[in-house]
Amino acid sequence: MRVSKAEYGARPAPAIAGHDPVRNVAEVLPRPLRFLGVGGLGLVTDLAIFTLVIAHGLPPLVARLISLGVATLVTWRLNRALTFDRSGRRQADEAMRYAAVAAAAQAVSYGAFAVLVMTVLAAAPQLAVLIGAAAGALVSYSGQALFAFRPCRAAAAPRSPA
DSSP: OOOOTGGGTOOOOOOOTTTOHHHHHHHHSOHHHHHHHHHHHHHHHHHHHHHHHHHTTOOHHHHHHHHHHHHHHHHHHHIIIIISOOOSSOHHHHHHHHHHHHHHHHHHHHHHHHHHHTTTTTTOHHHHHHHHHHHHHHHHHHHIIIIISSOOHHHHSOOOOO
């Protein structure tokens, strides 16, 4: 039985020049820069949702839970599309692995945020969001690269002809 490259988790061929400029740029950037770019978009999403929610009267600790959830969905889709190679897993399995890593990273992020917003940065909650996000990013990159998007064994090892 012959297995296609797609089943091994091979990255799809780059888009034809000019047809998908975002993917064309992403293909030439090193993975850490792609991760930072996606993280930057996630951070913008996080800050925008957080600011909107606290403007509607919710407490910062509740607003942050909502904004983290939305930002996590955004970064999962973008990291899957632009940052990491295909793992060879079903999308649902990969999503669960991503969620586990994201939960750990967001726990670090939220913990740092909560301590800061309840103490020294009560008057500047957006700054607390930024500092928390930076702390969570360290956990996130390692977890995504080593666990969530790591190629599965079947995708990593070529099969011998049977």
